[in-house]
Amino acid sequence: MKDLKENDIVVSILCNTYNHENYISDAIESFLMQKTNFKYEILIHDDASTDKTAEIIREYEMRYSDIIKPIYQKENQHSKGVRVALINHERANGKYYALCEGDDYWSNPNKLKKQVDYLEKNPDCSACVHASLNVNAEGNKTIFKIRPSRCNKELSIQEVIKGGGAFVATNSIVYRRDMGSIRPDFYYKNKFSFGDYQLIILLTLVGKVYYLDEVMSVYRSNVPESWTSRNLLDTEKASNHFKEVNSMLDVVNIYTKYAYDDIIQETKQKNELGILIRQGKLREAKLGTHRNY
Structure with a gap:
């Protein structure tokens, strides 16, 4: 690889975990099974788990201390409003970043x-x-495939915005460090409770995002205490989440000087419809622009 020395880290695997004692081994094993011709590091951030997650990570750290580099928090950082995802980013050495949460795993070596x-x-x-x-998460039964396209292709910014946060699996993302660090101020200044959707939008704005139509990872749903379980299974929290998404899209609209206003407005309307349905306001959902969905 160009401009890389023999001992340079090519990929930093960024893994955030909290109370994943039943899953973290699968994640770490899937990192270790990767067959590469380059060096990579495994950066794990444990956000003060109250189960045996940290204990399991320590066992792996002892065996693979050259590549597994954990942080063990004594106090939960997420509950303090810290943007936990940035902790691993700030200590990563790789040319590329690969993402995978502690309750997910990769399936292809x-x-x-x-x-x-x-x-x-x-x-x-x-x-x-x-x-x-x-x-x-219980029984590992397949619910569906996260498959943005039925062929290899470059994803457009319109597809990414319209697709929402679940359009691309977070554990499938590998991105270029120098492009991923080109983030506008709003990415840090606005305390949204999510980041993956923003990230893939920004990566599409600063460069090309290419999709490989091959299943190479597994995303677990219904994991106890996961972000999804905490935020999207509760009607009020889910409604607040989609309001936050729409606020983020407004900021993206300003940042892009309204170049994608049509698709942003369409996506916001779909989110507003989702809020009404979750709140049981079916009559309101059938009125106005919502009738188009």
Whole structure:
């Protein structure tokens, strides 16, 4: 690889975890099974888990201390309003960042190599993503595939905005450090309770995001204490979340000088419809512009 020395880290795997004792081993094993011709590091941030998650991570750290580099928080940072995702980012050394939460895992040992190979050959590409399975945490039964397209292709900004936060699986994202760090002020200044949707939008704005139509990871749904369980299974919290999403889209609209206003307004209307349905306001949902959905 160009401009890299023999001992340089090519990929930093960024893994955030909290009370994932039943899942964290799957995640770490899937990182360790990667077959690459380059070096990578595994950065794990444990946000003061109250179960055996930290204990399990320590066992792996003892065996693979050269590549597994954990942080063990004594107090939960998320509850203090800290943007936890940035903690691993700020200590990463890789040319590329690969994302995977502690309750998810990768399913293909060649995942990293395939994505890095593509990014190396296409310097104008900011990120490479792929298909993923969404499975139930209890029993691992497949619910559906997270599959943005039925073929390999470049994803457009319109598709990404309209697709929402679940359009691309977070654990499929590998992105270029130098492009991913080009973030407007609003990414940090606005305390949204999510970040993956913002990230993929920004990566699409600063470069090309390429999709590989191959399932190479697994996303678990209905994990106890996960962000989704805490925020989207409760009607009030889910409604507040979609209001936050719409606020974020307003800021993106300003940042892009309204270049994508049509698709942003359409997406906001769909989110507003989702809020009404969750609140049981079916009559209001059938009125006005919502009738189009």
